[in-house]
Amino acid sequence: MESLFILGTNGKKNYNNTMSEIMTEKTEDPKIETPIEEKYKLQTKDVNVFYGDFQAIKDVSMNIKPRSITAFIGPSGCGKSTFLRLFNRMNDYIEDFKMEGKIKIDDINIYKKKIQLEQLRKEVGMVFQKPNPFPKSIFENVAYGLKIQGIKDKKLIAQRVEKALVQADLWSEVKDNLNKSALTLSGGQQQRLCIARTLAVEPSIILMDEPTSALDPISTAKIEELIYHLKKDYTIIIVTHNMQQASRISDYTAFFYMGELIEFDKTKKIFTNPEKKRTENYITGRFG
Amino acid sequence: MRKIKELIIEKSLLSSALVTIAVTIGIILVLAIEAFLFFKEVSIFDFFTDTQWTPLFTEKHYGILPLLSGTLLTTFIAISVALPIGLSISIYLSEYAPRSFRKTIKPLLELLAAVPSVVYGFFALVVVTPYLQQFMPSLSGFNSLSAGIVMGIMIIPFVSSLSEDALFAVPKDLREASYGMGATRLQTAFKVVVPAASSGIIVSIILAISRAIGETMIVAIAAGQQPRLTLDPTVPVETITAYIVQVSLGDVQHGSLEYRTIFAAGITLFVFTFLLNTLSFRIRKKYREKYE
Numbered sequence: 048m049e050s051l052f053i054l055g056t057n058g059k060k061n062y063n064n065t066m067s068e069i070m071t072e073k074t075e076d077p078k079i080e081t082p083i084e085e086k087y088k089l090q091t092k093d094v095n096v097f098y099g100d101f102q103a104i105k106d107v108s109m110n111i112k113p114r115s116i117t118a119f120i121g122p123s124g125c126g127k128s129t130f131l132r133l134f135n136r137m138n139d140y141i142e143d144f145k146m147e148g149k150i151k152i153d154d155i156n157i158y159k160k161k162i163q164l165e166q167l168r169k170e171v172g173m174v175f176q177k178p179n180p181f182p183k184s185i186f187e188n189v190a191y192g193l194k195i196q197g198i199k200d201k202k203l204i205a206q207r208v209e210k211a212l213v214q215a216d217l218w219s220e221v222k223d224n225l226n227k228s229a230l231t232l233s234g235g236q237q238q239r240l241c242i243a244r245t246l247a248v249e250p251s252i253i254l255m256d257e258p259t260s261a262l263d264p265i266s267t268a269k270i271e272e273l274i275y276h277l278k279k280d281y282t283i284i285i286v287t288h289n290m291q292q293a294s295r296i297s298d299y300t301a302f303f304y305m306g307e308l309i310e311f312d313k314t315k316k317i318f319t320n321p322e323k324k325r326t327e328n329y330i331t332g333r334f335g
Numbered sequence: 336m337r338k339i340k341e342l343i344i345e346k347s348l349l350s351s352a353l354v355t356i357a358v359t360i361g362i363i364l365v366l367a368i369e370a371f372l373f374f375k376e377v378s379i380f381d382f383f384t385d386t387q388w389t390p391l392f393t394e395k396h397y398g399i400l401p402l403l404s405g406t407l408l409t410t411f412i413a414i415s416v417a418l419p420i421g422l423s424i425s426i427y428l429s430e431y432a433p434r435s436f437r438k439t440i441k442p443l444l445e446l447l448a449a450v451p452s453v454v455y456g457f458f459a460l461v462v463v464t465p466y467l468q469q470f471m472p473s474l475s476g477f478n479s480l481s482a483g484i485v486m487g488i489m490i491i492p493f494v495s496s497l498s499e500d501a502l503f504a505v506p507k508d509l510r511e512a513s514y515g516m517g518a519t520r521l522q523t524a525f526k527v528v529v530p531a532a533s534s535g536i537i538v539s540i541i542l543a544i545s546r547a548i549g550e551t552m553i554v555a556i557a558a559g560q561q562p563r564l565t566l567d568p569t570v571p572v573e574t575i576t577a578y579i580v581q582v583s584l585g586d587v588q589h590g591s592l593e594y595r596t597i598f599a600a601g602i603t604l605f606v607f608t609f610l611l612n613t614l615s616f617r618i619r620k621k622y623r624e625k626y627e
Contacts, residue, residue: 135515142434165517173515179508182531192516195526241512248516 086154088113088252088282089134094148096129096306098141103129106148107308109301113251116278118293118314119286121303122329127286130303131254134284135171136164152252169196172250176257178237180229180244185221188229188240192248207247215243216273235266242273253277255285259292271296290330294318302326366605369598376592382599388562388578390596391585397596399603401562405479405572406604409554410547412483412568413490417543420487421494422536428495429502430524441496448492456556459485464557477559477571486553493543501535502528534622541615545608551576575604 089111096104104126111117119127129138136157138144150157157167169192180188189208198204208225212218217239221232229240238258245253255274259267274283275296287293293300294314301311302325310317310326321327328334374382377397385398424444428437463481468474474481505528513523529536559571560581573581579597587593 137511137515140514164514165519168515168517173511175508175511175515177508179506179512181509181512181527191513191518191526195513195516195518195522244512244516 086113087111088153089284090149090151090154091133092149092151094130094133094146094150096126096133096138096147097143097145099143103306104133104146105306109308109311111282111284111299113282114278114280115299116274116283116285116297117299117301118297119284119301119303120288120290120293120329121309122334123288125303126306127301127303128256131256131284131286134252134254135168135173136162137173139164169248170250171252171254172245172248173254173256174238174242174245174258177261178234178241180232180237180240182228182230184226185229185232185240186225189244189247192244196248207249211243211247212240214246214277215239216269217243233266235262235269238262238266238270239273242270246277250281252282252284255283257286257288260288267292290318290332302329304329363605366598366602369595370602373592373595373599376595377599386564388573390593391582391587397599399575399600401564402573402575402578402600403603404564404566405554405558405562406548406574406576408566408568408572409479409483409486409558409574410544412479413486413547413550414540414544416484416487417490417494417547418540421491421539421543422498424491424495425498425502425536426524426529428499430520430528441499445492445496447489450489452489452550452552453556455485455489456482456553459553459557471569474569475559475571477557477561478569479554479558479572480568482554482556482558483568485557486547486550489550489553490543490546493546494539497539497542498532498536501532501539504535505531534618538615538619538622541611541618545611545615548611549576549604549608551580555580575600579604 087110090109092108094104094107095102107130119131121127132138133146133150134152134157138146146158152167152171155162181191183191186208189211190204193204193207209218209222212221217236220236221227221240229237232240238261242253242258258274259270262270271292274285277283278298285293285297297314299311300314300317302309302317302321302323304325310321310323312322317326318330321330382397382399384400385396386400387396387398388401389396428441432440459481460477463485464474464476464478467481509527509531510523513527518526554574555577558574558577560573560577561571562573562578563570565572578600582593582597
């Protein structure tokens with residue numbers, strides 16, 4: 048489990064650096080790029096998911112490269128959200144959930160008995176469909192993930208909160224109102240706050256479950272731009288209903304249908320020259 | 336023809352609502368008039384500052400404080416029992432227990448409130464007090480401690496059930512967000528769910544206090560009938576409600592000052608519970624606005 052923790056893109060060593068140092072170090076260090084590039088960040092093999100008698104996912108195998116954006120598309124109920132939620136074991140809370148197969152992150156099977164869910168989720172952050180800030184202040188929302196880890200150093204927390212808000216492109220809008228309730232923000236700001244909250248924990252993978260489906264076009268554009276920039280440092284997997292969104296921001300696209308992975312390839316290929324007829328029908332709007 | 340039928344139904348429904356309101360107003364009016372007549376003879380200042388309550392003795396004192404202290408002492412003991420147990424139950428049921436367990440256990444818990452309070456009073460007197468006397472030989476046969484403890488057990492479902500509703504109503508999104516950042520169940524329960532449900536929990540506590548203040552049978556049976564200004568839980572005390580029972584059952588002459596003391600005591604009780612209920616109503620209204 049330690050290796051999961053260490054492989055985070057920005058490890059604990061950065062704690063005492065200043066804001067600018069951290070930012071430049073992360074964006075300009077070429078050393079991180081090459082060695083891990085060859086390996087897959089996330090691998091799934093023959094994954095099956097059952098809810099009672101219902102099979103939600105059928106034999107899905109897929110490899111995801113680090114620092115890329117992968118979009119999951121498909122009609123409602125095709126299993127894409129279920130599949131996404133396997134990666135931080137969010138489905139564990141569903142009572143009759145059962146899963147078979149292997150899912151590895153950084154070569155560690157995350158469904159091993161020894162895996163601590165809390166550690167896994169620090170490594171694999173999640174942004175949800177509806178903005179869901181806590182009914183606390185803006186600052187407390189972003190600091191939450193740090194405080195539950197037992198970090199007490201106030202200066203460090205303040206630094207990390209600022210850094211996360213800057214990364215989420217929200218700092219300039221809220222820096223004078225950090226103590227205001229997060230519920231006073233607009234929907235788009237709330238969603239960026241939720242992204243900041245996730246970034247503050249410093250995960251290496253971010254799962255996004257239709258993060259813009261509850262937002263207006265302008266907020267959506269802002270978040271898409273943000274996601275695009277986050278790719279430098281994070282492996283992002285995004286579930287979306289919006290085909291344009293998938294084609295705009297993702298490097299890879301996976302098309303799910305009835306619990307099966309129909310096609311998984313570079314986004315360009317999927318949207319210009321898909322192998323399967325069903326994929327073509329879906330992306331051209333013939334069904335779904 | 337149909338129109339007339341509709342009209343009759345509508346008016347009869349309206350009249351049943353009006354009857355309830357009329358009865359309530361009537362009760363308040365009687366309380367107020369009799370209390371007013373009482374305060375014509377006893378000054379309000381004496382009523383709230385005199386430390387003795389002896390309207391039935393030859394040397395008469397009309398100080399509500401001993402009754403009030405008896406009421407507040409038993410209520411305090413009851414809440415000290417009900418609050419930690421009730422809250423623990425509600426957190427367990429809403430955050431940890433499997434759905435099916437929650438569905439069975441919640442109605443069972445609510446049964447606690449369905450036991451007639453006279454049974455609880457009896458239980459306090461003949462079971463709890465003798466048991467406590469084994470450890471505390473100085474404990475009187477009538478005391479506020481066992482009455483308070485048993486009353487606390489009785490109001491556990493008020494706290495647990497209403498708090499659990501409040502906790503359960505916290506959107507699933509917030510729990511997922513917390514789990515998603517690596518929080519444990521315990522951290523999620525105490526740092527996210529409880530604060531988000533705090534107004535509902537406070538309402539449940541206020542209603543439980545209000546219930547404890549108004550509770551009659553347990554304290555009348557097990558706490559004694561000696562108005563005494565004390566915070567000692569081991570000696571007999573008398574609560575406002577127990578006094579009203581005592582006088583109502585006695586042979587006090589109708590229309591006398593002694594008779595009116597129960598209205599003075601009654602209106603004090605009424606003001607207390609009314610304020611508490613208003614407070615809980617306010618909080619609940621504010622809380623609704625927050626989520627909808």
